[in-house]
Amino acid sequence: MAINFDLNDLQAFRAVVEQGSFRKAADTVRISQPALSRRIEKLEDALGVKLFERTTRRVSLTQAGRAFSPSVERLLDDLDVALLGISDVASTRSGYVTVACVPSAAYYFMPRVVAQYHQRFPRIKVKVLDSSAHDVLSAVVNGEADFGLSFMGTLEAEVEFEPLVQERYVVACRRDHALASRASVSWSELYQQDYISLDKTSGNRFLLDQALSGIVPARQSICETRHVTTMIGLVEAGLGIAAVPLMAMPGSDHPILTHVPLTDPQVMRSVGLLKRRGRTLTPAALELERLIVEMKFSQPPEPASA
Numbered sequence: 001m002a003i004n005f006d007l008n009d010l011q012a013f014r015a016v017v018e019q020g021s022f023r024k025a026a027d028t029v030r031i032s033q034p035a036l037s038r039r040i041e042k043l044e045d046a047l048g049v050k051l052f053e054r055t056t057r058r059v060s061l062t063q064a065g066r067a068f069s070p071s072v073e074r075l076l077d078d079l080d081v082a083l084l085g086i087s088d089v090a091s092t093r094s095g096y097v098t099v100a101c102v103p104s105a106a107y108y109f110m111p112r113v114v115a116q117y118h119q120r121f122p123r124i125k126v127k128v129l130d131s132s133a134h135d136v137l138s139a140v141v142n143g144e145a146d147f148g149l150s151f152m153g154t155l156e157a158e159v160e161f162e163p164l165v166q167e168r169y170v171v172a173c174r175r176d177h178a179l180a181s182r183a184s185v186s187w188s189e190l191y192q193q194d195y196i197s198l199d200k201t202s203g204n205r206f207l208l209d210q211a212l213s214g215i216v217p218a219r220q221s222i223c224e225t226r227h228v229t230t231m232i233g234l235v236e237a238g239l240g241i242a243a244v245p246l247m248a249m250p251g252s253d254h255p256i257l258t259h260v261p262l263t264d265p266q267v268m269r270s271v272g273l274l275k276r277r278g279r280t281l282t283p284a285a286l287e288l289e290r291l292i293v294e295m296k297f298s299q300p301p302e303p304a305s306a
Contacts, residue, residue: 004046007079010072012039016052017069018143020059073280080283096125097285099292100145104204104228104248105271106130109295110149117291124284132226133203140274146285148274149292151203151245155274163272164296165247169208170259172232172249173241179260186264187215187243194240196231197221204228204245204269211267232257245269 008029015025016036026036044051051065061069101110106128114126129139139145141156155161171185179185179193198205222240225231231242232249236256249259273289275281281289 005043007076009039009043009046010076012036013043013051013069014072014076016040016059017061017065017072022054022059077280077283095123095282095284096127097282097288098127098129098139098145099285099288100129100131100136100139100148100150100274102133102136102150102203103130104245105149107229107232107248108250109247113288113291113295116295117288121284121287126288132201137274140276143276143279146281147289150271150274151207152270152272158277159274160277161272161274163270164293165271166268167246167271169243169262169267169269170246170249171241171262172235172244172257172259174235174238174256175258177241179241180258182260184261184263187212187262188218188264190241190243190262191215191217191219194222195219196223196225196234196240196242198228198231199224199226201226202228207269208243208267211265245271247271 011029012025012031015028016022019025019028022036022040023033026033029036031039040051047064047068049064049068050062051068053060053062099110110128114128117124117126129136129145131139133150136145136148136150137156137159140148140159152161152163171179171190173180179189198208200206223234225234228242228244228248231244234240235242243262244259246259250257252258273292
């Protein structure tokens with residue numbers, strides 16, 4: 001059989017399979033919907049079979065389409081892997097990858113990851129959906145993100161969690177604060193200070209409430225925020241101190257902020273990757289995932305006295 005279709009036609013086919021919509025698929029491959037329809041028609045004419053059943057409400061694969069889809073997926077993935085493995089070609093590869101990420105990891109950790117990824121693949125666009133743990137989970141479930149970076153919490157049945165690192169909660173404070181020189185601080189001591197807390201919509205707040213159910217704060221917090229990154233900004237402004245996960249802290253060279261380990265009890269959270277079961281990551285997404293795994297311990301070091 002003569003090959004009367006090309007790579008663009010196969011990419012259009014995969015986009016429709018992944019998006020379940022001709023309109024969304026056209027946006028994905030950045031062409032008009034009529035142009036995408038023509039590519040699918042060209043592919044169907046070349047193969048002599050109908051690949052999609054279209055109604056006003058949905059698009060689904062025909063039996064022939066279901067049989068054809070795995071071969072297309074393997075072919076395009078193998079090609080992308082081969083091209084990404086050639087340094088001279090990798091720098092010219094275009095595309096995009098979307099990762100959903102909790103703000104505590106997005107603020108200081110992800111910029112380092114994205115910077116290294118951009119150096120290797122300058123034409124692949126990285127989209128970071130920085131949102132709450134609940135929204136990160138939803139983005140993975142709904143296919144809005146290729147994968148997520150979050151901490152262990154309530155999971156959907158169709159999502160798997162791959163732990164990367166266990167990190168502790170620390171006191172975020174200014175270098176000129178009375179606690180900054182301490183080797184450690186207990187939770188009870190933290191609650192005796194002017195401190196900033198998280199509101200009840202925060203995944204971190206839920207985790208802390210469970211871990212600290214036996215500790216009654218001596219004082220109310222002076223302020224509540226929804227995100228850890230906002231807390232750190234308030235700490236830097238001198239409003240008080242805050243309990244935050246270590247990953248949320250800047251490096252040891254920060255001129256204003258430092259951190260002290262929290263004890264009695266030591267509270268940990270498990271940070272890792274969220275992926276939808278049965279979904280194969282694109283080569284571009286796989287490369288970003290590998291980089292995150294490589295840099296998973298690239299966190300601010302504990303103080304030497306800890």
